[in-house]
Amino acid sequence: MPAWVKALAFIAALLPGAAGAQMAELVSQSALRVCADPANDPMSTEAETGFENKIADLLAAALERPVEYTWFPMATGFVRRTLGEKRCDVIIGFAQGHELVQNTNHYMVSAYTLILPQAGDLSDVVTLADPRLKGKVVGIIAGSPPGTHMARNGLMAKARAYPLFVDRRVQSPAQDMLRDLEAGEIDAAVLWGPIGGPLVKREHPSLKVVPLMQEAGAPKMFYRITMGVRLGEDQWKRQLNSLIRRNQAGIDAILVEAGVPLLNDMGTEAKVLLQ
Structure with a gap:
């Protein structure tokens, strides 16, 4: 390989975009690897009956990959022992703003x-x-x-x-x-x-x-729910954001069927679903 090609490759590897791509390579390309609690009914269950399991199935179908789970109780150490140890690539339900993960765009309020x-x-x-x-x-x-x-x-x-x-x-x-x-x-x-x-x-x-949409003062009673990915995996986050945007109607349908109350982005009234 000519020296100038090697030099360009070295410089490209130092650029932020290239770093993001390298980080994204930690994400499996053969399966949607989901971190989940096996006994968090009605959200996630090992029998895959929860609404988060069904959202994972929807995304996996869009990616044309199978779902693979890493099960761990949703308690202290959950993020560290799953996402942090690179045993899985996404947590389906995570409140916006948590410092332990990088949040996607929210898919429900x-x-x-x-x-x-x-x-x-x-x-x-x-x-x-x-x-x-x-x-x-x-x-x-x-x-x-x-x-x-x-x-x-x-x-x-x-x-x-x-x-x-x-x-x-x-x-x-x-x-x-x-x-x-x-x-x-x-x-x-x-x-x-x-x-x-x-x-x-x-x-x-x-x-x-x-x-509870009429409570005065703090703390707020509504939360925007996102998916959580590893810090630095911007390419994967962007891919999930695109999946959420393109499949929002399907996600809403899963949540409504489950009985989840959905609100508008400001948490002030029930969400109006587009038909």
């Missing part, structure tokens, strides 16, 4: 929800500030953001906390909370919409799901 009986004196409550909730027993996952709003509205004294960190292969605080609500042991439940919505649709037809 959802919110924490208030879950109530379809019938009764609380059936039309839409905010934690509603005075009818005073003195009621409200279930909440310990340490979750709505707790601040509940405290601000004087609801914590009688609140029932459900654990955040559990082995989800044998315990589901969300399902426990909804069963307690149906049994009348608590009066209302507060859950992350992509968990509560699908569980209610699937198993609890006597309950209704109300996205």
